[in-house]
Amino acid sequence: MTVFEAILLTIVTASTPLLIAALGELVTERSGVLNLGVEGMMAMGAACSFAAAVTFDSTLLGVAAGMLAGALMAALFALLVLGFAANQTGSGLALTILGLGLSGLIGAPFVGARRDPIAPIDLPGLSDIPVIGRLFFEQDLFVYASIALTILVAIYLVRTRSGLTLRSIGENHTSANALGLPVRQVRFWAILFGGACAGLAGAYLALVYTRFWSPGMTAGRGWIALALVVFAAWRPGWVLVGAYIFGAATVLQLHAQAAQFGVPSQVLSAVPYLATIIALLLLSIRHGRAIGAPGSLGAPFVPDR
Amino acid sequence: MFSGKVFGALAGAAVLALSATTAVAQPKDKIKIGFIYVGPVGDHGWSYQHDQGRQAIEKAFPGKVTTTFVESVPEADSERAIEQLARTGHDLIFTTSFGFMEPTLKVAKKYPNIKFEHATGFKRNPNLSTYAAKFHEGRYIIGQIAGKMTKSNTIGYVGAFPIPEVIAGINAFYLGAQSVNPSVKIKIVFANTWYDPAKEGDAAKALLDQGVDMLAQHTDSPAPIQAAEARGKFGFGQASDMERFAPKAQLTAIIDDWSQYYVARAKAVLDGTWKSEDTWGGLASNMVVMAPYKNMPDDVKKLAQDTEAAIKAGTLNPFKCPVIGQDGKEIECKGKGALADEQVLGMNFYVKGIEDKIPQ
Numbered sequence: 327m328t329v330f331e332a333i334l335l336t337i338v339t340a341s342t343p344l345l346i347a348a349l350g351e352l353v354t355e356r357s358g359v360l361n362l363g364v365e366g367m368m369a370m371g372a373a374c375s376f377a378a379a380v381t382f383d384s385t386l387l388g389v390a391a392g393m394l395a396g397a398l399m400a401a402l403f404a405l406l407v408l409g410f411a412a413n414q415t416g417s418g419l420a421l422t423i424l425g426l427g428l429s430g431l432i433g434a435p436f437v438g439a440r441r442d443p444i445a446p447i448d449l450p451g452l453s454d455i456p457v458i459g460r461l462f463f464e465q466d467l468f469v470y471a472s473i474a475l476t477i478l479v480a481i482y483l484v485r486t487r488s489g490l491t492l493r494s495i496g497e498n499h500t501s502a503n504a505l506g507l508p509v510r511q512v513r514f515w516a517i518l519f520g521g522a523c524a525g526l527a528g529a530y531l532a533l534v535y536t537r538f539w540s541p542g543m544t545a546g547r548g549w550i551a552l553a554l555v556v557f558a559a560w561r562p563g564w565v566l567v568g569a570y571i572f573g574a575a576t577v578l579q580l581h582a583q584a585a586q587f588g589v590p591s592q593v594l595s596a597v598p599y600l601a602t603i604i605a606l607l608l609l610s611i612r613h614g615r616a617i618g619a620p621g622s623l624g625a626p627f628v629p630d631r
Numbered sequence: 632m633f634s635g636k637v638f639g640a641l642a643g644a645a646v647l648a649l650s651a652t653t654a655v656a657q658p659k660d661k662i663k664i665g666f667i668y669v670g671p672v673g674d675h676g677w678s679y680q681h682d683q684g685r686q687a688i689e690k691a692f693p694g695k696v697t698t699t700f701v702e703s704v705p706e707a708d709s710e711r712a713i714e715q716l717a718r719t720g721h722d723l724i725f726t727t728s729f730g731f732m733e734p735t736l737k738v739a740k741k742y743p744n745i746k747f748e749h750a751t752g753f754k755r756n757p758n759l760s761t762y763a764a765k766f767h768e769g770r771y772i773i774g775q776i777a778g779k780m781t782k783s784n785t786i787g788y789v790g791a792f793p794i795p796e797v798i799a800g801i802n803a804f805y806l807g808a809q810s811v812n813p814s815v816k817i818k819i820v821f822a823n824t825w826y827d828p829a830k831e832g833d834a835a836k837a838l839l840d841q842g843v844d845m846l847a848q849h850t851d852s853p854a855p856i857q858a859a860e861a862r863g864k865f866g867f868g869q870a871s872d873m874e875r876f877a878p879k880a881q882l883t884a885i886i887d888d889w890s891q892y893y894v895a896r897a898k899a900v901l902d903g904t905w906k907s908e909d910t911w912g913g914l915a916s917n918m919v920v921m922a923p924y925k926n927m928p929d930d931v932k933k934l935a936q937d938t939e940a941a942i943k944a945g946t947l948n949p950f951k952c953p954v955i956g957q958d959g960k961e962i963e964c965k966g967k968g969a970l971a972d973e974q975v976l977g978m979n980f981y982v983k984g985i986e987d988k989i990p991q
Contacts, residue, residue, distance in 0.1 A: 329840050329841065332836070332840040333837075333840060336833060336836050336837070336840070340829070340833055430671060430673070433673070434673065437673035437675070438673075438675060438875060440875060440876055531829060535829050535832070536828040536829055536832055536852075536854055536857075537857065538828070538853065538854075538857070538876065540671065540673050540674055540675060540828060540852060541671035541672075541673050541674070541703070542670075542671055542703065542826070543827075543828045543829070543852075545824070545826070545827035545828070545829065545830065546827075547829075576830070576833065577833055577836075577837065580820050580822075580833055580834045580836075580837035581837045581840070581841065583819070583820040583821060583837070584787070584818045584819075584820050584837045584838050584840075584841045584843075585818075585841060586818070586986055586987045586988075588987075588988055590990035591793065591820075591821035591823060591990040592823060592990055593990075595821075595823040
């Protein structure tokens with residue numbers, strides 16, 4: 327394996343959890359709900375997936391447990407913001423704090439446990455193609471799933487009736503309600519989807535990326551996913567681009583240090599953030615029209631009775 | 632009447648004198664000890680080892696000492712946590728990260744009757760001691776192992792931040808490697824975090840991808856050594872024995888063992904003999920312990936054991952003079968035959984042979 331191939335493979339691993347978590351949050355926000363609890367849901371996903379994977383010695387059950395944990399956390403959030411029309415910013419922050427704490431408690435007995443790496447899926451023939459072979463055809467299932475998820479979310483939002491409903495609820499929940507659209511029901515599922523995705527991202531982190539559990543191991547990735555959604559102007563394709571630029575910049579700055587280019591590491595550490603912001607800003611400028619957040623984003627919804 | 636008055640006055644003076652002495656040194660039957668950790672107890676590294684020390688105190692004085700801890704305390708917000716412990720009846724408080732220095736000093740001045748102990752700092756007070764460990768002694772040994780065992784002649788180092796403690800570790804590691812392999816090269820990557828397992832792992836992968844086959848780390852999680860294991864390369868555990876994460880890759884680990892020190896300090900408070908001191912222990916005082924030497928040929932193991940013994944006996948100092956800086960000039964030798972303690976604690980230069988620059 328050449329250095330070039332190795333770098334590309336590491337970039338894919340670094341980008342995938344960001345992409346999955348950001349896609350989930352994107353759907354939630356498109357329905358008009360701002361869930362700042364991504365970091366907490368991700369931490370819960372990591373803890374529960376690892377606990378289940380070790381207990382039952384099954385990666386599949388681990389992944390399921392991670393998604394379920396994320397979705398349960400999201401359901402709690404949904405109860406607050408949909409059921410009680412609570413402030414979304416405050417509820418989301420509380421969810422992050424709760425998730426980080428609770429995940430530490432759940433994961434405590436599994437501190438120090440270790441999982442073997444999951445085998446990448448090898449497509450015979452295709453993965454032997456030089457350079458791109460291993461990159462495109464010898465990844466783990468999560469990577470393929472994250473790409474498929476991007477496409478499915480894009481199609482769902484733009485090409486389906488249900489996606490149109492979700493977007494219109496996000497743009498103006500009062501009008502949508504007047505038209506008889508089930509605002510809270512749609513938002514509930516959107517929040518749950520966001521939670522499951524954050525949980526899946528956490529599972530990827532614990533089961534594939536690091537292969538152990540330790541408290542606080544999400545280390546701010548949930549917040550980066552949140553930022554990606556904004557800078558990608560709520561578009562799935564751009565979220566993919568943003569996640570990969572961020573992952574690439576993170577990995578490349580480490581390589582730049584090892585190669586002794588002589589640029590201070592503090593500056594290099596800031597590169598991922600700068601590169602992602604600049605790239606996505608350029609994208610949105612090229613697009614030629616103002617891109618705003620969903621109209622009802624973050625506003626509590628109380629139906630008239 | 633008269634004699635009664637005199638007796639009374641004398642008795643009063645005696646009581647005063649007695650209370651004056653007890654205020655200084657008062658043996659206690661029961662004490663409460665608090666700990667502030669910068670990371671989670673489950674980090675398998677730095678904070679984990681401090682917590683092992685806390686548990687050692689509980690075991691050593693059953694029924695006499697109760698302990699509490701607060702984990703994952705952000706350095707910027709630590710004053711509140713320290714003061715909380717001070718207010719809740721703790722007799723001795725350990726704050727275990729460099730960044731807790733100013734807040735600890737501030738709280739210590741406010742509560743003169745409570746004893747404080749701050750790890751890796753340099754500011755003291757009559758009720759505030761400091762303590763640290765000479766991890767660079769262990770890093771010299773792992774440097775020799777790496778220098779002997781490398782096949783690509785390139786060794787790697789994942790650092791947290793370019794601060795003196797980390798720089799001294801890198802220099803000691805490289806000097807050790809150089810002492811057995813003069814042409815060895817080193818590559819250094821700073822993760823700019825103490826604790827982010829995924830990023831630490833990526834930093835390690837970057838080094839391994841660029842031809843490093845011996846990996847040392849100065850960040851807190853086992854992710855780097857685990858990356859070495861996954862690539863069939865070798866590494867060294869940091870702060871705690873990380874063998875369970877990398878049974879094939881771990882050659883040894885530099886273990887911080889605070890138990891002896893913590894137990895001694897708790898005993899001093901119990902006995903009423905506690906004094907403000909500065910302790911800098913190393914291999915000789917068992918504050919730094921090497922994990923079993925494994926996965927290496929016998930001659931390398933022998934070399935490592937001999938070096939360990941020499942450092943313990945005081946016949947070898949990793950920073951023995953002359954120490955040559957990157958510019959080829961000799962560093963002024965302020966200690967006896969080796970760099971002085973303050974030169975090591977404030978180290979801000981790389982030694983000759985390291986081709987990288989310290990990020991400023």
